[in-house]
Amino acid sequence: MNERAKASRVSTKDIAHKALREMIIKGELEPGQPIAEEELAKELQISRTPLREALQILELEGLVNRSLNGRINVAPISIQEVKEIFVIRSNLEGIVVEDAIDNITQKDIDHLTHLIKLLKMAISLEDYETIDRFGKQFHEYIYTVSGNKMAVKFLYQLNSMINRYRRLAHKSIGDTKQSVKEHKMILHYIIQKDKINAVEEMKKHILGSLNQAIKTVEKYEHTQF
Amino acid sequence: MNERAKASRVSTKDIAHKALREMIIKGELEPGQPIAEEELAKELQISRTPLREALQILELEGLVNRSLNGRINVAPISIQEVKEIFVIRSNLEGIVVEDAIDNITQKDIDHLTHLIKLLKMAISLEDYETIDRFGKQFHEYIYTVSGNKMAVKFLYQLNSMINRYRRLAHKSIGDTKQSVKEHKMILHYIIQKDKINAVEEMKKHILGSLNQAIKTVEKYEHTQF
DNA sequence: AACTTTATAATTGTATACAGTTATTTTAAA
DNA sequence: TTTAAAATAACTGTATACAATTATAAAGTT
Structure with missing residues (x-):
């Protein structure tokens, strides 16, 4: 372990954290599943110390829960x-576009426009993974432009939870086309520096994907949980 | 240490976490001050293991920062x-009142009304500490009624940061009287089940206290940071 | 004297050992 | 066979030891 940490300059804790987060998002660690530190440490070939620190981060991120007796389990999924x-x-994304409008440059606008083009292309290829990636990039670019560190921090925290649900969801082409329209609208209002409508549109856009997510979860709740 | 943990059923980690949070909020650990684990562990009379876990929590709460070399320092204060x-x-509190309106009972309304009365009383006594406490209780009661666990979780996270600034602020009686008016208005809209205005009023209420906080920080930034 | 280079010290990150607690199994009694 | 008690095992929480890294001080060079 140590050599690796030395070489990559990344701590074992961080490696464990990212690995576990991925495992939870992918469902390799199932919702509700109990976690035994020793066992998991052996599996990851690390000691309990950095593993515990990683689990602590995951707990604060809401991906695992700790019960009164100290036992940890993977956080369950729920519609609520x-x-x-x-x-x-949706609120945080609203805050962030609003701030972005204050700081945005022509270069930024060009980049966002470009991302939408890429998005359209991915849709025409029905390449859902790429669609997802560009959609994500669109939002994250706005995060950066906003300069709102605190909101961005919270958004990343939320997104790691959202990714759990996103993995389960299967979008239709219709959904993605609608999504592009919304991205275009958002960008339009950003260019116009129309904060009120940009925020409004962004909120609608995010909440639109909620219904989709709910349907997915409902299906899972019936079968598993 | 162990006996204590056994007796109170509270972990050393949690004790350290709460103690450090308090120290940072009170300013006993100053913004920017570097933290040496060994030294601090000795001071708290615990080992580095639970201390590190406590520091990790504080890092995610935004009360300390960790630089690339692993050194930790108390998070600085900034206007931004x-x-x-x-x-x-303000957005989260808005979400929370909105949800609270869905669930609120007469008993809850009575309690909130009572809290406002207590608030008025504390103001007439110019007892600022009590004013603060009842104001906090008003908001936290709404948190509970909302049932929105996630929003509440975020709010508590924010509040521990906000408390750093609150400690520095010195309210005037005028401010507090205005605050009571706003609480009354919020409650009014809650009773009417008027979500739009309740949210609006709540947001205004929170942002109103922002200016006050900014002034305080500006003063500090000039002197210290 | 300023700048490198080397050696030393301080500090963080990880592993391991042990203590304390909780869960599970076994044994005994009804 | 069910229930209670005791013993055992599994697991978490904390302390300590050690390895690796980074910062500091000392020595050497130009």
């Missing part, structure tokens, strides 16, 4: 939670 | 950050 997450996210 | 925090909080 999805709803809460998306409403909060 | 205060602004970000308050805008986010």
Whole structure:
């Protein structure tokens, strides 16, 4: 372990954190599944110390829960939670576009325009993974332009939870085309520096994906949880 | 240490976490001050293991920062950050009142009404500490009624940061009287189940306290940071 | 004297050991 | 067979030891 940490300058804790987050998002660690530190440490070939620190981060990120007796389990999935997450996210994304409008340059606008083009292209190829990636990039670019560190921090925290649900969802082409329209609208209002409508449109856009997420979760709740 | 943990059923980590949070909020650990684990562990009479876990929590809460070399220091205070925090909080509090309106009972309304009375009383006594406490209780009661666990989780996270600034602020009686009026208005709209205005009023209420906070920080930034 | 280079010290990151707690199994009694 | 008690095992929480890294001080060079 140590050599690796030395070589890559990344701590074992961080490696464990990212690995576990990925495992939870992918469902390799199932919702509700109990986690035994020793066992997991052996599996990851690390000691309990950095693993515990990683689990602590995951706990604060809401991906695992700790019960009174100290036992940790993978956080369950619930409709209630999805709803809460998306409403909060829609507000944060609203804050962030508003701030972005204050700082945006022509270069930024060009980049966002370019991303929308790429998005359209991916849709025409029905390449859902790429669609997802560009959509994400669009939002994250706005994060950066906003300069709102705190909001961005919260958004990343939320997004790691949202990714759990996103993995489960299967979008239709219709959904993605609608999504592009919305991205265009948002960009339009950004260019116009029309904060009120940009925020409004962004919120609608985020909440639009909520319904989709809810349907997915409902399906899972019936079968598993 | 162990006996204590056994007796109170609270972990050393949590004790350290709460103690450090308090120290940072009170300014006993000053903004920017570097933290040496060994030294601090000795001071708290605990080992580095639970201390590190506590520091990790504080890092995610935004009360300390970790630089690339692993050194930890108390998070600095900045106007930009205060602004970000308050805008986010105003949105979250908005979400929370909205949800609260869905669930509120007569008993809840009575309690909130009672809290406002207590608030008025504290103001007439110019007892600022009590004013603060009842104001906090008013908001936190709404948190509970909302049932929005995720939003509440974020709010508590924000509030621990906000408390750093609150400690520095010195309210005037005028401010507090205005605050009572706003609380009354919020409650009024809650009773009417008027979500739009309740949210609006809540946001205004939170942002109103922002200016006050900014002034305080400006003063500090000139002197210290 | 200023700048490198080397050596030393301080500090963080990880592993391991052990203590304390909780869960599970076994044994005993009804 | 069910229930209670005791013993055992599994697991978490904390302390300590050590390895690796970074900062500091000392020595050497130009």
